[in-house]
Amino acid sequence: MSKKIFIKTFGCQMNEYDTNRIFDTVKKIGFTKTEDIEETNCYLLNTCHIRDRAKEKVYHEIGRVKKKFESKIKPLVIVAGCVAQAENEEMLKREPYIDIVIGPQAYHKINNKIEEYLNKQKKIDETDFDATLKFSYFNGIKNSSKKVSSFLTIQEGCDKFCHFCVVPYTRGPEYSRPFDEIINEAKTLAKNGVKEITLLGQNVNAYKYEDYKLSNLILEIEKIPEILRIRYTTSHPTDMTNDLIKVYGISKKLMPLVHLPVQSGSDKILKLMNRKHNVKDYIKICEKLKETNPAVKFSSDFIIGYPGEDQKDFEDTLELIKEIKFSNSFSFIFSPRPGTTASKLELIDRKITLERLEIIQKQLFNEQIKINKSLENSIINVLTENKTDKGDKFFGRSEYMTSVIFNSNDEDVGKIVKVKIIKSNQNTLFGEKVNKSRLKVA
Ligand code: SAM
Ligand code: SF4
Ligand code: F3S
Numbered sequence: 001m002s003k004k005i006f007i008k009t010f011g012c013q014m015n016e017y018d019t020n021r022i023f024d025t026v027k028k029i030g031f032t033k034t035e036d037i038e039e040t041n042c043y044l045l046n047t048c049h050i051r052d053r054a055k056e057k058v059y060h061e062i063g064r065v066k067k068k069f070e071s072k073i074k075p076l077v078i079v080a081g082c083v084a085q086a087e088n089e090e091m092l093k094r095e096p097y098i099d100i101v102i103g104p105q106a107y108h109k110i111n112n113k114i115e116e117y118l119n120k121q122k123k124i125d126e127t128d129f130d131a132t133l134k135f136s137y138f139n140g141i142k143n144s145s146k147k148v149s150s151f152l153t154i155q156e157g158c159d160k161f162c163h164f165c166v167v168p169y170t171r172g173p174e175y176s177r178p179f180d181e182i183i184n185e186a187k188t189l190a191k192n193g194v195k196e197i198t199l200l201g202q203n204v205n206a207y208k209y210e211d212y213k214l215s216n217l218i219l220e221i222e223k224i225p226e227i228l229r230i231r232y233t234t235s236h237p238t239d240m241t242n243d244l245i246k247v248y249g250i251s252k253k254l255m256p257l258v259h260l261p262v263q264s265g266s267d268k269i270l271k272l273m274n275r276k277h278n279v280k281d282y283i284k285i286c287e288k289l290k291e292t293n294p295a296v297k298f299s300s301d302f303i304i305g306y307p308g309e310d311q312k313d314f315e316d317t318l319e320l321i322k323e324i325k326f327s328n329s330f331s332f333i334f335s336p337r338p339g340t341t342a343s344k345l346e347l348i349d350r351k352i353t354l355e356r357l358e359i360i361q362k363q364l365f366n367e368q369i370k371i372n373k374s375l376e377n378s379i380i381n382v383l384t385e386n387k388t389d390k391g392d393k394f395f396g397r398s399e400y401m402t403s404v405i406f407n408s409n410d411e412d413v414g415k416i417v418k419v420k421i422i423k424s425n426q427n428t429l430f431g432e433k434v435n436k437s438r439l440k441v442a
Contacts, residue, residue, distance in 0.1 A: 005031040006040035006075075008061065011048025013233065014104075014171075014200050015081055017151040019046050022080070022107060024141050029111045037068065040075050042114070047081035049166050051335040058083050059095055066097050076117065078102060078110075082170035086338070089125040103127035104156075105172055108137030131156055131175035139181050143188055148385045148414050149229075149397070150194045154182050154217060155201030160236060162263075163274045163341035164303060164334060167202050174203060179212040183220055190226040195414050196383055197221060198231040205235035205244055215243040222253045228416055229383055231401075233259050234301075237277040240285045248293040257327065257400040258289060261301035265320030266313035269306050274341070279320060286324055297371075297400055298324055302331040304360055305353030307345035314356050321363055327371050327400055329364045333357055365426055372402065372424035379434055380404075382419045384412040398429065408433040 005026055009019045022044065023033050034040050043065050047058050058079060069075060078100040079091055085103035092098055100113055106126045113124050143152075157172045158165075186197055199217065201207060207214040218230055230253045237260060247254055260282075264270055267278045289296045302317060321329075333353055336343040375398075382396040382404045394408040396419075405428060406419045412433065423430040 003029075003031045003042065004034040004040050005042040005044060006034050006037050007044045007046060009046040010054075010057070011046070011050065011081065013151050013198065014153060014156070014202070015046050015048060017153050017200055018081070018104060018107060020145055020151075021138055021141070021143070022046070022110060024144050025107065025110055025138070026114070028141070029115065037065070041073070042076040042078065044078040044080055047079060047083035049082035049086050049170050049337070051332060051337075054083050055087060058091075062095050062097055076100070076114065078114075080104070080107070080110075082166070085127050085170040086166065088127040092123045092125060098123075100124045101127065103129070104170065105129045105131050105134055108134040129172040131172065135175075135177050135181065139185075143185055144192065145189060145194060146192045147194065148383065149196040149198065150189050151198050151200050152182065152185055152189065153177070153200045154214075155204055155207045158202040159206075160203065160276065161274060161341075163272065164306065164337065166337040166340055169339055171202055174206060176201075176207045176209045179209045179217065179220075182217060186221045186224060186227065190224045193226075193414060195227065196229040196231070197227055198233060200233060202234065203236050203239060204232045205239040205241070213241070213243060215241075215247045218247050218251060218254055222251055228253060229399075230254050231257070235260055237262065237275075237282050237285055240289075242288075245285075245288050245292050248289055248296055255399050255401075256293060256295040257297055257299060259299045260285070262320065263301060263303050264306065264309070264313065265317035266309070267316075269309055269313050272308050273303075273306060279316070282320075283323065295399075297327040299401075300324075300326050300329045302329060302360060303334050304331055304357045305334045305348050305350075307334070307342060307347060309348060309356075317360065318363060321360070321367070325367055325371075326364060328368050328402075331357060331360050331364060369424075369426050372426065372429055375421045375429060376424055377421065379418050379420050380429075380431075381416050382406065383416050384408060384414065386413060402429055403427060404429045404431060406431045406433055 007019050009015050045061055077098050079098050080102045084101045088101055091101050099117055106128050109126055113126050117124055155176045157174045158168045159174045161168050205214050221230055262282050265279055270278055380398050382398055384394050384396040386395055388395050393405050396404050398404055404419055418434040419431040420434050421429045421431040
């Protein structure tokens with residue numbers, strides 16, 4: 001019987017990276033990837049625990065799979081990711097349809113666990129933390145990503161313990177991968193045709209291996225000729241060190257969009273959140289980055305309705321948004337996560353929170369629309385990623401991560417092309433590739 005695995009992924013980019021590494025790993029025991037759930041005999045759900053109803057979403061998904069396979073042979077059902085880590089054996093008790101629960105730091109054991117289950121038919125809970133072993137195992141398995149733009153995890157886990165956040169509990173303590181291992185993986189990706197690498201970590205700018213920091217990694221990856229663009233996410237303001245800021249002045253491949261979550265524009269709330277930085281520190285970092293490279297723009301994450309947030313705190317956040325003019329951002333309603341310090345705090349009125357979210361989003365979206373509109377009639381650099389689903393246009397991204405849909409040709413996939421922007425909306429730019437002969441030489 002052929003072994004087919006279907007993986008559904010929720011959550012952040014690191015989960016996407018993990019999913020690909022799981023595919024690379026299970027290949028060793030004969031599994032091939034399928035996009036068709038109907039033909040799968042191994043169903044894996046890679047879960048996220050960051051906000052509301054994460055757990056319920058998992059049981060709901062499993063319920064749907066159960067229904068689909070009602071009159072067929074049951075597939076092997078694996079729950080992986082951050083909900084698996086947080087809930088572990090509870091999941092096996094609550095939903096007997098689940099066979100294996102495996103946490104993010106135990107993926108190097110996945111093949112053994114699958115085989116163990118297939119041999120003994122005994123439920124398995126594998127949620128140990130062992131990042132060192134995991135990455136040294138993964139290091140022996142080539143990353144097979146062939147996309148134009150790929151992720152590369154360089155750091156995992158978090159020691160910051162922001163009071164609202166579940167990540168330190170689901171991903172464990174901070175761990176940085178060896179420098180050479182990362183460079184080798186970047187070279188493998190380059191050989192596979194990858195042109196853009198996004199370095200990943202829950203605290204990516206806290207990367208430290210021996211004397212190497214994130215700045216060293218960027219400058220070393222920059223030397224790989226096939227790699228045209230480098231990005232990283234997610235960084236914490238307190239780890240935005242001068243050496244990293246300096247790279248924005250010297251690197252030719254590091255993209256000028258800095259995703260730097262601030263969470264709130266109020267010092268009172270930042271303190272309650274245990275963020276370890278204040279608004280002034282944040283603005284200073286943005287200023288330094290702008291001084292180093294005036295092309296730099298910022299995006300951020302905001303939590304609205306954190307316990308204790310009053311009207312003044314909320315207005316301070318609006319003020320900060322006005323000041324920094326974020327080019328795009330994510331805003332979330334505070335969600336109490338089990339086990340975190342903030343989960344015990346009294347929630348503010350839901351109606352007020354929703355009203356504030358609406359106001360914040362309106363302001364963020366207006367800025368986004370304005371920035372995109374200002375690009376109409378200009379020519380920008382776009383890395384062509386793929387054809388659109390309809391197949392009549394191409395999809396790529398600007399240096400600032402904005403999606404661009406444009407007319408082009410197949411040979412441009414993987415290349416940076418000049419695109420004249422004709423139209424725009426909140427999230428997308430639309431345009432036409434400019435042929436070299438039509439470009440004015442300055
Ligand atoms: N490490 C990053 C940092 O320091 O900002 C963020 C990691 S988290 C995966 C992504 C975003 O989810 C956070 O920046 C925060 O805005 C949001 N988030 C985390 N916990 C949350 C919670 N309990 N409720 C609402 N949003 C939350
Ligand atoms: Fe969560 Fe980021 Fe804070 Fe770590 S630094 S606890 S990942 S929000
Ligand atoms: Fe979610 Fe875990 Fe990422 S909680 S955001 S999948 S680190």
